Amino acid sequence: MLSWEYPPLLVGGLGRHVHALAGALAAAGHEVTVVTRQAPGAPRVEHLEGVRVIRAAEDPPAFEVTGGDLLGWALAFNHALTRAALRAVRGHRYDLVHAHDWLVAHTAVTLRDHLDVPLVATIHATESGRHQGWLPGAHNRTIDDIERWLCAEAHRVIVCSEYMRAEVIRLFGVPAERTEVVHNGVDALRWRARPRAVAAARERYAGDDGPLVSLAGRLVYEKGVQHLLAAAPRLRERFPGLRLVVAGDGPYRKDLERRAGPAVSFAGFLTGHDLTALMAASDCYVVPSIYEPFGMVALEAAAAGTPVAVSSTGGLAEIVEHGVTGVCFPPGDPDALALAVGGVLADRDYARALASRARQRVVDDFNWPAIAARTAAVYDSTRPPAPELPELLLTRRPGVPMAVGVG
Structure with a gap:
């Protein structure tokens, strides 16, 4: 699971969502690794609430974010995140990669190809939606393109509401059958x-x-x-x-x-x-x-x-x-x-x-165990169908048990 924020580093609701979802999946018996951004004072590697957490330190030099333009910072961050993720997967077997929003898109696609596993993407919000359909700057349009690209590369796209499902279908042309609505949860x-x-x-x-x-x-x-x-x-x-x-x-x-x-x-x-x-x-x-x-x-x-x-x-x-x-x-x-x-x-x-x-x-x-179960069902839907068996050739000889031959 890839996220640009995770406790103790929180910016908005996305970090709380990923934290709760990862913990609920781990409690249900799934093996979960979260690769995220380094937080000051937090360990680079730890096991927390059943979740293996890997934190990637940002590369120098520091990229100043002005006017909401995150692209320079995001590019450097994805380099650091990709290296941390590739180190994290050594000696482990994973069934899929789950990316949360465009800020981890490049790492997600790289890891998908490296592991040769399906990619699930959760789109928490869109750049177009945040600006009421107006994309004023080149960086806004680029973020919109990255979101579209991530949706195209993902085997399944998870959204948090029917409203968002309609939005990603309309904006990015995601086929309806590849979108899944899984609400956010709350620990009451x-x-x-x-x-x-x-x-x-x-x-x-x-x-x-x-x-x-x-x-x-x-x-x-x-x-x-x-x-x-x-x-x-x-x-x-x-x-x-x-x-x-x-x-x-x-x-x-x-x-x-x-x-x-x-x-x-x-x-x-x-x-x-x-x-x-x-x-x-x-x-x-x-x-x-x-x-x-x-x-x-x-x-x-x-x-x-x-x-x-x-x-x-x-x-x-x-x-x-x-x-x-x-x-x-x-x-x-x-x-x-x-x-x-x-x-x-x-x-x-x-x-x-x-x-x-x-x-x-x-x-x-909206309890997290139920939300985790619905998310796991989406994961299961990314698995390729079992190959159809060829016609079975059945023979029986006197005194010999029935044998099954594959033709």
Whole structure:
């Protein structure tokens, strides 16, 4: 399994997905090796939760990433990742290679050819989708081409929602029979915060006389944080004392901070218990994305016991049922966002019912053992069919057992 991020090095949801999937596959009896990027202070090789983890140190010189252009860095990273992967496979037998997104595409194809095994690719998001179909720069178009190439080279393409399935078919011409929808999963127990931690988060972030609304994610345009900030004054008029916490970091942060009012706090990148506690302490958790292939963070908030309000786009529209497991609003509409969130904040019984049903759905439908089993089924589908046996020639002679001859 190849991934550009893996704990303790996390950038977004992809690293958490790969970590949980690898652990669940290992727990089910599969032998899993993850080859990923070196994290400061992490061992180069370790066995963690049943998974063999190989971390590739980045090659010098350092490539500065400007304007979102990752191509120079990605090329150097793939050289280092390929060498680490080729060393990792010595003395081991593997049945397939599983690549996560375009940033590992070159290593994945090289390893597939070296091992002569099938390649499975998970496309977590697309460059075209992230930019709402507009590919402004040469590097954006190149990333789009690499995604198309990876899909063409893969025996199976896994996506996280029916929305993403339609997207890769439309953008890259992937035959429908080579695409498989396997939802992301959530470890519901991991997102249950301790009461003391919840109380501390409430004391730190919430006001004395108003509700707490939160959001966490990478601070980029497509996450739609700007629309939540635009809705904040309307919510404050209706709920004096309301506080809004934005957790995360990214290239859009400075612009968002300039737009934010005094009731908005930027908490930076939170992980582990800190993020769980913030979610659980919130009266409503908002996912205002413009583009969202799945929306795993909405399920994580639901697992924490928090009512969620999400934009009805992409995978979010598939996993949150309006009025049953959360509330939905049109993407890019601050007025509708304020109305939806206000409905949750105004009726605590309604909010508790939404949260209870959402958490139960997480437990029932999005648990990692089930997700791992569905992924393993995709792996099995890459195996070539057993060769058809030629017609059997059966003969029997007196006193001689039946013999089977292959003609």
